[in-house]
Amino acid sequence: DQQVKQNSPSLSVQEGRISILNCDYTNSMFDYFLWYKKYPAEGPTFLISISSIKDKNEDGRFTVFLNKSAKHLSLHIVPSQPGDSAVYFCAARHTGTASKLTFGTGTRLQVTL
Amino acid sequence: KAGVTQTPRYLIKTRGQQVTLSCSPISGHRSVSWYQQTPGQGLQFLFEYFSETQRNKGNFPGRFSGRQFSNSRSEMNVSTLELGDSALYLCASSLSGGAAGELFFGEGSRLTVL
Numbered sequence: 001d002q003q004v005k006q007n008s009p010s011l012s013v014q015e016g017r018i019s020i021l022n023c024d025y026t027n028s029m030f031d032y033f034l035w036y037k038k039y040p041a042e043g044p045t046f047l048i049s050i051s052s053i054k055d056k057n058e059d060g061r062f063t064v065f066l067n068k069s070a071k072h073l074s075l076h077i078v079p080s081q082p083g084d085s086a087v088y089f090c091a092a093r094h095t096g097t098a099s100k101l102t103f104g105t106g107t108r109l110q111v112t113l
Numbered sequence: 114k115a116g117v118t119q120t121p122r123y124l125i126k127t128r129g130q131q132v133t134l135s136c137s138p139i140s141g142h143r144s145v146s147w148y149q150q151t152p153g154q155g156l157q158f159l160f161e162y163f164s165e166t167q168r169n170k171g172n173f174p175g176r177f178s179g180r181q182f183s184n185s186r187s188e189m190n191v192s193t194l195e196l197g198d199s200a201l202y203l204c205a206s207s208l209s210g211g212a213a214g215e216l217f218f219g220e221g222s223r224l225t226v227l
Contacts (some may be wrong), residue, residue, distance in 0.1 A: 043218030
């Protein structure tokens with residue numbers, strides 16, 4: 001039962017363009033959504049998060065949008081840079097469960113020159 | 114500030130053996146959680162420890178266990194290893210679980226079961 005889904009296993013974007021990574025979820029009890037970035041041979045690193053009571057959160061080049069009615073969130077990276085090439089994981093936190101996150105299977109982003 | 118340290122980084126075991134993985138959290142972090150990453154499955158939550166007590170548990174069989182020491186260091190143990198246990202095991206720490214669920218991950222311990 002995949003409660004958090006990332007349906008695109010890979011995405012290729014040109015440097016300077018916008019990267020849009022998508023994530024769908026099924027559980028209405030999630031209260032926080034997070035994005036993590038993972039380089040090979042490293043652990044995931046936290047990128048940005050959004051509370052379920054908000055619909056947008058911005059941090060520099062990264063913006064996360066949340067559409068609760070559609071149970072959908074997206075991560076926008078503008079402009080994309082070659083250093084952004086990594087696997088991006090969407091994750092959701094169950095209400096009141098602290099560090100228990102449910103992760104998607106990841107989207108591999110490649111930013112080309 | 115030192116990050117989350119996991120040992121060993123790589124190990125190979127055979128079916129039926131047991132394994133113990135270690136995690137040292139960031140200094141001052143009291144919450145340690147463990148995740149299993151396998152191809153096509155993303156990261157799956159194993160358990161979380163806070164102040165030496167298991168606070169949450171995922172849907173893994175009893176062969177998977179863990180503990181946390183008074184200095185917040187944590188170990189996880191997998192007994193009677195199966196081929197399907199081959200995975201990257203990631204440890205993550207946070208101050209208290211984090212209001213935003215922000216976790217700091219280690220580089221992982223890659224277990225291969227033959």
